[in-house]
Amino acid sequence: MIEKSMRQFLSENPRIKYIFFGGKGGVGKTVMAGAAALWAAQQGKNTLLASTNPVHSLSSLLGQNVFGKPTPVAGVPNLTAYEIDTKDTIEKSKREIREKIEWFLKFADVKTKADEFVESATMNPAFEESAMFENMIDLMFEDKYEVYVFDTAPTANARRLLGMSSVYSMWVNKMVQSRQEAMTLRELLSYSRRKKEKDPLMDYLLKLRERMSRAKTLLTDENLTAFFFVTLPEALPIAVITRFIGWFHEFGIPVGGVIVNMVIDKTSVGADAPDFVKNRIAMQEEHMGTIWKEFDGKVRAILPLFETEVRGVPMLKRTAELLFA
Numbered sequence: 001m002i003e004k005s006m007r008q009f010l011s012e013n014p015r016i017k018y019i020f021f022g023g024k025g026g027v028g029k030t031v032m033a034g035a036a037a038l039w040a041a042q043q044g045k046n047t048l049l050a051s052t053n054p055v056h057s058l059s060s061l062l063g064q065n066v067f068g069k070p071t072p073v074a075g076v077p078n079l080t081a082y083e084i085d086t087k088d089t090i091e092k093s094k095r096e097i098r099e100k101i102e103w104f105l106k107f108a109d110v111k112t113k114a115d116e117f118v119e120s121a122t123m124n125p126a127f128e129e130s131a132m133f134e135n136m137i138d139l140m141f142e143d144k145y146e147v148y149v150f151d152t153a154p155t156a157n158a159r160r161l162l163g164m165s166s167v168y169s170m171w172v173n174k175m176v177q178s179r180q181e182a183m184t185l186r187e188l189l190s191y192s193r194r195k196k197e198k199d200p201l202m203d204y205l206l207k208l209r210e211r212m213s214r215a216k217t218l219l220t221d222e223n224l225t226a227f228f229f230v231t232l233p234e235a236l237p238i239a240v241i242t243r244f245i246g247w248f249h250e251f252g253i254p255v256g257g258v259i260v261n262m263v264i265d266k267t268s269v270g271a272d273a274p275d276f277v278k279n280r281i282a283m284q285e286e287h288m289g290t291i292w293k294e295f296d297g298k299v300r301a302i303l304p305l306f307e308t309e310v311r312g313v314p315m316l317k318r319t320a321e322l323l324f325a
Contacts, residue, residue: 006036008298009256009323015223018140019256022152022244023230024237028261028303030057032230038313041079042320046110049073049081050131050139053153056083063312075313080145084135086128092114093131100204114200129153137215176205219253226256228300233263233284233291242294259299259323260291264305270273301325 010016019040021033030051037049048070051058058066058081066081073079140148180202198237213321219225220222227248231240241258248255268280291299301323312321 001299002299002301004257004259004300006259007323009226009300013223013226016226016256017146018148018218018229019227020152020225021230023226023258024240027230027232027237029311030061030151031316031319032228032259032261032303032323033149034058034061034316035323036228037079037081037149038073038076038148038316039320039324040147040149041073041076045078046144047079047141047147047149048200049079049138049149049151051083051151052136053131053151054086054128055153058083058151061311061316073313082139082209084132085131089131089135090128093127093134115284118321137211137218139220141214155256173209176202176209178251211262225254227253228256228259230259230261231291233287233289234292235287238287238290238294245295245306255298257298258291258295259300260302262289263288263302269290 004012012089021029022031029052033051034049037047039049050070057255059067062073062081065071066073066082068085070080073081136150136285138170145251229245231237231241245255264277264284265282266285267278269281269322303319303322306315306318308315310316
């Protein structure tokens with residue numbers, strides 16, 4: 001039995017502004033994020049539904065193009081949707097890195113060209129996630145909307161994405177310390193007037209540290225942020241979110257609860273149903289036992305397996321009614 005529903009949870013936490021949905025790929029994160037955003041908009045709140053998943057599906061879900069820029073959702077007042085353009089984000093980040101490297105090389109009187117540094121910095125597999133994280137916190141810092149609902153990448157990526165605020169903070173602190181030590185040594189060894197010049201790299205590091213500190217504050221504030229995990233009544237997605245809920249707790253990211261999706265309504269299945277369907281129901285019932293045990297008090301909603309896929313605003317409204325029943 002659900003102890004506290006989605007509706008109850010959000011009514012008890014009225015200041016929550018940043019809502020994230022995550023889980024294993026294919027469990028219905030985009031649909032749940034869309035339904036939650038639609039519901040928030042229906043409550044009269046100016047809401048942004050944004051996808052930080054490189055494999056976007058918001059446009060398909062909504063039946064309209066929301067790629068590349070925040071776009072009002074047709075037929076839903078107060079709701080704007082946005083599939084972040086990963087390519088544009090990465091190119092923008094590359095330009096910024098090039099500018100910073102060129103600026104630093106000039107400051108340090110190093111004649112090497114910036115190209116090889118830019119290539120090595122941006123070839124890292126985590127660079128796309130880093131760029132996406134920057135875009136996500138830019139949206140949060142703009143503070144243009146009353147509610148932000150994020151459809152995240154599969155949980156492993158979301159883990160790194162949201163954990164970057166802590167990782168960045170540790171890295172920047174080390175960089176600031178190293179830079180301070182280097183500048184102190186330079187002053188000891190130098191008799192030139194350059195020691196009195198402004199240090200652009202230190203300025204950049206201090207601003208980045210302040211930015212990451214602010215991001216971490218928002219992401220770990222249980223009054224403002226909640227991360228919901230979506231699962232199916234199946235072994236693998238349950239195991240995935242069990243592992244990652246613990247990880248999110250370690251990073252201090254507030255977990256709002258668990259949503260169980262695509263549960264077969266056994267009352268609609270007759271005695272003459274195929275064995276395949278009966279076996280699926282039996283399997284789901286077994287895994288629901290695990291869900292009640294593992295996520296005791298954290299299950300916020302149970303959504304049925306619909307007779308058709310969820311696409312378009314009418315189906316999304318139907319989903320929202322059940323999610324916030």
